[in-house]
Amino acid sequence: MKKFDHKKAEKKWQEIWQKESIYEPDFKKAKNPFYNLMMFPYPSAEGLHVGNMYAFTGSDIYGRLKRMQGYDVFEPIGLDGFGIHSENYALKIRKHPADQAKVSEKNFYRQLAALGNGFAWNERLETYDPEYYKWTQWIFIQLYKKGLCYRKKAAVNWCPGCLTVLADEQVVGGECERCGAKVVKKELEQWFFKITAYADKLLDGLDPVRSSLAEVRRTRDKVASETSNGIDWSEKVKIAQRNWIGKSEDASIRFSLVDVPGQADKKHYVEVFTTRPDTIFGATFVAVSPELAKFWLDIGWQAPADVKKYIFNHQAEKPIEAAKEKTGVFSGISAVNPVNNQKIPVWVSDYVLAGYGTGAVMGVPAHDERDLEFAQKFKLPVSDAPLVSVEEGIKKSGGKKTVQFRLRDWLISRQRYWGAPIPMIHCTDCGWQPVPEKDLPVKLPHIKNFRPTGTDQSPLASDEKFYKVKCPKCKSWARRETDVSDTFLDSAWYYLGYLLKFENWKLKIGNSPFSNDIVRKWCPVDMYIGGAEHSVLHLLYVRFLAMVFKDLGLTHFEEPFPKFRAHGLLIKDGAKMSKSKGNVVNPDEYVKNYGADALRMYLMFIGPFDQGGDFRDSGMKGVTRFLERVWQLSTKSQITNHKQIPNYNLQRILHKTIKKVTEDIENLSYNTAISALMILLNEFETNPNFISRKELDIFIKLLAPFAPHMAEEIWQQIRGSTRKITRINADKFKSIHLEKWPKFDPELIKEDKVDFIVQINAKMRAVIKLPVGLGQKEVEAAARSDNNVAKYLTAGVKRIIFVKDKFINFMV
């Protein structure tokens, strides 16, 4: 028997699928639209990572099930090609990012095509395409006009590696998410998106309490997803977002200040911020952040020299570090505790965070570890004053309840080259003006010197042709903003971008691009799959923008992804894959040697999709064997002979498998779905004479989402000559991937006999086969007649526990 030629078959079907557009939904006429989205990759020049393939395959299998279940599935693909990551690589290999993008794009699409996924290639997009970033810029302007985008001088995160500022979300453990350099704080004026204005909404959408989905359901044209309790997301990711937004209810309490040089006592005050107003009687000092102290200096405080020095030392660039040794200095000022009129010292200390609460805390060493540590270091008293209730603490101190969020506004500007230019113009007379929408896109010029400057200026600041423009308002000379926007802005709306691409980018600026029928029909996204590492980056930004779009009347939905599932991480031989370890798996090699189908199946068989798995070369063998056995069985001549001998047992296993595979794919439990297919194949092989074409057809359909090429090859071979198909007879060709997904017959699944477990004192002593539905008496009799059981039942039976069709337990 001839072996399956995966190279030939994969190439052939990929071409035919594309020619026949079998994965292109009819956007306008589709009756059951299903938007199956996978996080698009940034095209690293090293090529597609096996981790990408793992994620894409998982998403594709789900999409293929839905397609066969009769949905009009839209599974788009694109490249998140703008941004620091791609640019850093271009810098490293001394190539212009725009040139490198072309190379990466070609390579990536080639690799993606080789996977055999059901991508809608016509709608593919790249974020660096001017047609795309025209709308990225348009979105920026809409936020600006709505007052959700502003410029502010602030202590921001500066990456000395990437030579640009970063958003809080992009600083991981004090290091740059991209290059790993230690991030420092720098005082700079930057563009921000006011994501904090949506903090409450972002939080509420996660929770079952106030379901924003109810609203979606009312307004959405297509069938609402089955979720009724907030968004249906992996709990892990919801928790991460909840923590990142970090809502807490606190109190702010006013302490009047005394001993301020040259000022009357109690003329000034400080607001301290606390979650523990119940501990206020134990306050023995007040601590303020250096930043707040600096503000006091600015408004006229005559501080002692050492205090000034301390404050200024803490304004400089400094690395973000976790829990270091606390430092501080006594300010000379004292504060009065409003509950007992005690005079306590005010310290300036770097353990107080400027950006959270009021930038001042009351030190209660008896009830707070950090306060205690500080008090011990500086020999401050520790009071044993008793606790009161929270309410009493607030009431007696005259404090007020406040709500705090940990979430900060989204820093959107970058001092880099490879991004969408921020569409703003600064005029000395008129101030900041958005670029008129008709002038979009502001094209990124192809400049020679694209290297980051290391200053607070982007490389574009050296291109006069770019920045020297007329003010849109007064027409006098003005300066264009030369920073570009964060890559995460590109990816925060791409799911809508695919739908604009369907219209060939033809929408005119001035009309709302997102409120058309197509968006109404296809959004929100039905199933979103991606990495959990984006829990507080991408996934938060997308939700934020979706809410803004809704409020601007651009779209009809608030949550872009009612259903999201995070996939796990792939490791190699027990260790994380990394370039430095040299253990990164390149899918090309495996696709070439084993075939895309085999690699797909192996990746999915390796472990639970949401938990990831350990890639071992030895594991490829199992699925390769399996597929070859499927091929051999399917191409055996007698099966095509319509010979059918009724075999009840085989039917039962077949229908059980339909049920299991269907449910497992729905739950993304691909590993167990595959094992069910293996069990069925084993069964087929032991009963080769009982299989007719009907059984084989069902099996091949169940296999189709996992091994799309081989399934198609078998399907078409059974139905006639493949030679004809190669020439494509469009009238006759019907892909297996558009066939109906098999349904199981509940009657056929029912067992007529059952393995009855017989226990004596909860220890299993026998398994006896009995017809289903027997009562306790019959089972007891059958059990007693078993020799091994009988020998334990010589003494009297005290009690019998009986569960129908399952087990019987004799207590002796």
Place this chain on the structure above:
RNA sequence: GCCCGGGUGGUGGAAUGGUAUACACGAAGGACUUAAAAUCCUUUGACCGUAAGGUCUUGCGAGUUCGAGUCUCGCCCCGGGCACCA
């Protein structure tokens, strides 16, 4: 420190409170072959036993239950996230 996941054979991993170790890899033995690869068959948690059968076993220790990998409590270890957020 806090919040999530995990811990099951030699390995990856299965198990609605009811036969623990499905499926696969690996290994051992056999068939085919001049030989090897490939393929096929058998065995494969540990221990005792010729066998029938028995005992033990899901990180550790308790508990609930007729019955616990699964539920509860207390630990230990691994992975991930947050972290001077008052």
